[in-house]
Every structure is written in C-alpha cells, then in structure tokens.
Amino acid sequence: MLKLKGVKSTFLSLGAVFGIFALLIHFQSQWQDKLTIVNYLVYPLLAVTTLFATQFNRSRVAILCILWLLYLLSINNTVSWSNWLEANSEWLILCGANLFLLLAIIKDRALFSIHGISRVIFILACGAATYTWLNVSQDIEGVLPETSFWQKIQPYIAVIVPLCVIGSVLLWRSLSRNSLTLTALLITFLVWSFSQLDMLTLPWSLIVLVMSSVYLFAVSTDSYYLAYRDDLTSLPTRRALNQLALSLGRKYTVAMLDIDHFKKFNDTYGHDIGDQVLKLVAAKMKSVRGGGKIYRYGGEEFTVVFPRKTAAQAIPELDTLRANIANYDMVIRNPKRADKSARKAKKSNDYKTVNVTVSIGVAQRQPKQKFEHALKNADLALYRAKKKGRNNVSE
Numbered sequence: 001m002l003k004l005k006g007v008k009s010t011f012l013s014l015g016a017v018f019g020i021f022a023l024l025i026h027f028q029s030q031w032q033d034k035l036t037i038v039n040y041l042v043y044p045l046l047a048v049t050t051l052f053a054t055q056f057n058r059s060r061v062a063i064l065c066i067l068w069l070l071y072l073l074s075i076n077n078t079v080s081w082s083n084w085l086e087a088n089s090e091w092l093i094l095c096g097a098n099l100f101l102l103l104a105i106i107k108d109r110a111l112f113s114i115h116g117i118s119r120v121i122f123i124l125a126c127g128a129a130t131y132t133w134l135n136v137s138q139d140i141e142g143v144l145p146e147t148s149f150w151q152k153i154q155p156y157i158a159v160i161v162p163l164c165v166i167g168s169v170l171l172w173r174s175l176s177r178n179s180l181t182l183t184a185l186l187i188t189f190l191v192w193s194f195s196q197l198d199m200l201t202l203p204w205s206l207i208v209l210v211m212s213s214v215y216l217f218a219v220s221t222d223s224y225y226l227a228y229r230d231d232l233t234s235l236p237t238r239r240a241l242n243q244l245a246l247s248l249g250r251k252y253t254v255a256m257l258d259i260d261h262f263k264k265f266n267d268t269y270g271h272d273i274g275d276q277v278l279k280l281v282a283a284k285m286k287s288v289r290g291g292g293k294i295y296r297y298g299g300e301e302f303t304v305v306f307p308r309k310t311a312a313q314a315i316p317e318l319d320t321l322r323a324n325i326a327n328y329d330m331v332i333r334n335p336k337r338a339d340k341s342a343r344k345a346k347k348s349n350d351y352k353t354v355n356v357t358v359s360i361g362v363a364q365r366q367p368k369q370k371f372e373h374a375l376k377n378a379d380l381a382l383y384r385a386k387k388k389g390r391n392n393v394s395e
C-alpha cells in the first residue's frame with residue numbers, strides 16, 4: 001500500500017535532486033573551470049560518507065559509495081578492468097541498475113561481519129545474472145514473431161525493458177516505505193540510467209559529488225529520526241521533548257496524557273494488541289488542534305505542549321481529543337495476521353473493535369518556572385484526573 005509520507009518524501013527528493021541537476025546544467029559556464037576541484041573533492045566526500053554510513057549501520061549506503069568509487073576509478077582508467085567495462089556498456093548499465101535493485105531489497109547489516117561476505121556474493125551473483133540475461137535476451141530476440149509490433153520492441157528487450165521494470169519496482173518501494181535510503185536508491189537508479197543513456201550530460205565526478213551529498217543527507221536524517229522518533233508510534237520521543245523545552249518562550253501549557261487501565265487492557269488482550277492501541281491513540285493524538293505538539297513520554301504516557309497558549313486555551317482542545325479517543329472504535333487485527341491491513345482483516349472477520357479512554361493533566365507554565373517544573377505540575381494534575389474517575393481533563 002502507498003504511504004502518504006513515502007509519496008511526499010519521494011517526490012520532494014526527486015524534485016530537489018533533479019532541480020539541482022537542472023541548475024548545474026543551466027549554469028555550466030560558471031563551474032566548468034572548477035571541475036578539477038570537484039575531481040579532488042569527490043573522493044574524500046565518498047570516503048566520509050562511507051565512514052558515516054558504516055558508523056550509523058547504513059551498510060547499503062556504504063556499499064553504494066564503494067560502488068561509485070570503483071566506477072570513478074574505472075572511468076579514469078586507473079583500474080585493470082576499465083577497458084572491459086568500456087567494451088561491455090550494456091552489461092555495465094544493467095548490472096548497475098540490478099545492484100540498486102538488490103540494495104533496495106536486502107537489509108542494512110553490519111558490513112564487517114558474515115553479512116558483509118554475503119553482500120559481496122550477492123553483488124557477484126548480480127553481475128553474473130546480468131551477463132546471463134544479456135545472452136538469453138539475444139535468444140529471445142531471435143525467436144520473436146515477425147510482426148511489426150515485436151520488431152519495434154526488439155531493440156529494447158535487452159536493456160530498456162529491464163530498466164523500466166527495475167525502475168517501477170524501485171519507485172513502488174520508495175512510495176510505499178517512507179525510507180530515505182530507498183528514495184536515495186531510486187534517485188541513484190534514475191541518475192545512473194539517464195547518464196548512461198546520455199539523457200543527463202554532466203561529468204561523472206560532479207554527479208557522484210551530488211549523490212554523495214544526497215546519501216549524507218539521507219543517513220543523517222534517518223539517524224535523527226532513529227534518535228528522536230519513537231519506533232512504535234512514530235511520535236517524537238522524550239529526547240525531542242527536552243530539545244523543544246530549550247526553545248519554548250515564557251508562555252506555554254503542558255499536558256500529560258495517560259491511557260486508563262492499560263495494564264488491565266494488556267492483561268486482557270495481550271501485549272501485541274496493546275501495542276496496536278498505542279499506535280492508534282498516537283495517530284488520533286496527531287489530530288489535536290490549537291498548535292499542540294505531541295510526544296511519547298514513555299510507556300502509555302504522552303505529552304502535549306501548547307507553545308504560546310494558556311491552560312484556558314488548551315483545555316477545550318484537550319477535551320475534544322479526550323472525547324475523540326473515548327468515542328473511537330479501534331479496529332484491531334489479530335496479531336497472528338499482523339501483516340494484513342485492517343481493512344483486509346475486517347473483510348475476513350479477523351478483527352475486533354476495542355475502546356479505551358484517557359486521562360489528561362494540564363499545567364500552564366508559571367513565571368520563572370522551569371520546563372521540568374511545569375511538566376511535574378501536569379503530572380500532578382494527571383494524578384488528580386485519575387482520582388476523579390479517569391476519562392477527564394484536570395488542571
């Protein structure tokens with residue numbers, strides 16, 4: 001299934017990178033004489049990106065950088081296989097595309113381990129499979145019907161048709177996964193194919209320089225998300241909340257939200273269903289109005305911060321949120337079929353509907369008060385909300 005975030009980030013990234021290439025082509029005269037600097041810069045940048053990617057366990061990006069490095073060395077005739085590559089351009093373009101597809105399918109695993117060896121074997125197998133395909137495609141071309149339709153298609157069977165298939169798979173994976181690494185692979189594939197087919201005419205060192213920057217951006221953004229986003233709910237974590245606290249002004253309101261009787265819920269339905277409920281509550285919380293910023297504080301506790309808002313302004317928004325959650329019939333999949341979408345599960349009667357309520361404690365920051373103190377007051381207010389019988393907002 002397509003993910004809205006995946007669609008957005010894929011098209012934004014594609015637009016940004018191809019926009020940069022368009023600008024580079026447009027202003028060619030301005031940088032032509034500085035190409036030697038680019039030629040020197042690209043190698044250290046590739047090395048830094050490889051180290052950075054390895055450090056953050058993004059082995060696929062590290063492999064990409066190593067492949068680019070080998071390619072640059074081969075086109076500069078510094079390695080022994082340069083001439084062979086030049087004579088086998090069809091193999092080169094298709095093998096490159098197959099490698100990007102392979103990297104989109106395998107997982108990020110530590111490079112310096114048994115997985116590193118398996119990656120090398122996969123890459124060699126990719127090269128061999130490409131070679132076999134090019135031979136087989138010649139046989140296919142030989143047995144095609146003599147009709148004009150097949151004769152028109154014939155020149156494209158060996159390279160263009162596989163490129164279109166690979167491009168479609170990469171596009172689909174990027175749109176449906178919301179992963180910057182997959183988007184970077186899609187961009188790499190497009191840049192590689194367009195350049196090899198002479199549709200993008202820029203020096204390779206410049207292309208690789210731009211691509212290395214794209215990888216650095218992808219790895220650092222992914223790492224930021226890893227550190228500041230909660231894995232289960234995708235909400236920012238307590239670490240991100242502490243970061244926000246540093247930039248808050250004098251006036252703000254903090255709310256602590258806790259799911260009622262969640263231990264009993266877990267005991268009744270199991271931890272997996274508890275996890276699904278946490279996700280659904282988090283998704284519902286994202287709809288809070290009034291500029292509320294949502295964080296997963298920990299466990300089944302969430303924090304909402306309303307910058308520049310008084311408690312009186314925040315409470316109606318929080319009460320609407322509380323009511324929305326209480327009235328929300330949550331469709332829960334059977335955890336054994338967690339791979340199925342809720343809609344499919346609904347069709348097959350393999351679902352149940354559950355409801356939860358939440359209690360919310362609110363505190364407005366008092367003059368000269370630190371963020372931790374305001375948070376503590378919100379926690380005390382939450383305690384009062386629980387005492388009052390839960391499913392309410394207390395100040």
Ligand SMILES: Nc1nc2c(ncn2[C@@H]2O[C@H](COP(=O)(O)OP(=O)(O)OP(=O)(O)O)[C@@H](O)[C@H]2O)c(=O)[nH]1
Nearest residue numbers: 258259260261262263264266271272274275299300
């Ligand atoms: N499924 C799941 N459960 C969690 C997670 N984090 C915390 N919990 C559970 O949340 C429950 C919290 O229970 P308590 O703090 O005793 O409170 P409660 O049952 O919600 O009761 P009240 O807060 O008094 O209404 C515990 O059973 C935790 O195991 C999580 O990530 N997933």
